[in-house]
Amino acid sequence: MNSGVFYALGAYLSWGLFPLYFRQIATIPALQIVAHRTLWSLVFVAIVLLATGHLKWLRGVSAATWRRFALSAALIAVNWLTYVWAVGHGHVIDASLGYFINPLVNVALGFAVLQERPRPVQWLAVGLATLGVVWLTLAAGRLPWVALVLAISFGLYGLMRKTAALGAIEGLTLETLILAPLAAAGLIWWSQDGSMAGQTAVDWAWLIGTGPVTAGALLLFAAGARRIPLATLGIVQYASPSLQFLLGVFLFKESMDASRLVAFGFIWGALAVYSAEGLWQTRRALALRPL
Numbered sequence: 025m026n027s028g029v030f031y032a033l034g035a036y037l038s039w040g041l042f043p044l045y046f047r048q049i050a051t052i053p054a055l056q057i058v059a060h061r062t063l064w065s066l067v068f069v070a071i072v073l074l075a076t077g078h079l080k081w082l083r084g085v086s087a088a089t090w091r092r093f094a095l096s097a098a099l100i101a102v103n104w105l106t107y108v109w110a111v112g113h114g115h116v117i118d119a120s121l122g123y124f125i126n127p128l129v130n131v132a133l134g135f136a137v138l139q140e141r142p143r144p145v146q147w148l149a150v151g152l153a154t155l156g157v158v159w160l161t162l163a164a165g166r167l168p169w170v171a172l173v174l175a176i177s178f179g180l181y182g183l184m185r186k187t188a189a190l191g192a193i194e195g196l197t198l199e200t201l202i203l204a205p206l207a208a209a210g211l212i213w214w215s216q217d218g219s220m221a222g223q224t225a226v227d228w229a230w231l232i233g234t235g236p237v238t239a240g241a242l243l244l245f246a247a248g249a250r251r252i253p254l255a256t257l258g259i260v261q262y263a264s265p266s267l268q269f270l271l272g273v274f275l276f277k278e279s280m281d282a283s284r285l286v287a288f289g290f291i292w293g294a295l296a297v298y299s300a301e302g303l304w305q306t307r308r309a310l311a312l313r314p315l
Contacts, residue, residue, distance in 0.1 A: 028251025064235025
């Protein structure tokens with residue numbers, strides 16, 4: 025249990041600190057960063073699989089599994105691209121909003137796709153978060169598209185992976201294998217048209233590092249998720265958007281006016297209701313379990 029919390033917290037703290045990492049290469053176009061992230065993630069997981077001798081599963085992957093992971097690869101590519109663009113263009117707070125509302129998007133997707141029946145308090149939490157998004161839209165005069173794209177793409181991605189037959193590292197391997205030809209073709213094109221000419225050795229070091237930091241956080245998450253209850257994981261996950269929010273406000277000095285604060289108040293209230301209800305249900309189930 026303790027080691028599981030440690031692993032999960034390590035993953036979410038890593039994700040929460042990603043803005044610091046991607047700010048180091050903010051001058052590089054987001055699409056190029058995602059191409060590098062894809063290829064170097066593939067290199068990293070390939071080394072791990074070779075080192076552990078865990079390659080036999082790849083031969084048994086069915087055509088249906090390849091198709092399913094082609095869709096999840098497209099979703100994670102959209103998520104990565106939006107996130108990297110947001111960090112590089114001063115929208116870290118918007119990105120944090122996306123990951124704050126993601127658990128509530130999961131509740132809605134579970135109802136719409138998996139025919140799950142959310143409890144009334146969970147619907148209350150979804151309603152409060154929706155009010156927050158509506159308030160933010162009315163105050164700004166536009167949808168908070170960065171937050172919504174991140175929340176929905178990651179929610180759909182999680183839905184795909186929830187019903188997949190592969191584990192975390194195997195799934196990332198398939199996804200990066202599928203995206204790798206496009207990523208490699210893009211990098212070859214950019215190297216020939218001169219758009220990568222100004223990149224230094226330090227830039228390349230940061231770009232190569234996107235592979236280990238991406239796959240490493242995912243492996244920490246997988247290790248943690250296997251060892252702790254979902255209710256505990258649900259609480260720990262807020263470490264990531266909380267860190268991003270704090271970085272956006274206090275380090276990157278992004279705008280946080282009264283209207284945005286009201287919207288976040290709705291969403292933080294929704295998360296408090298959602299988390300408290302989840303903990304109560306878990307404790308109730310443990311209390312009713314026969315000795």
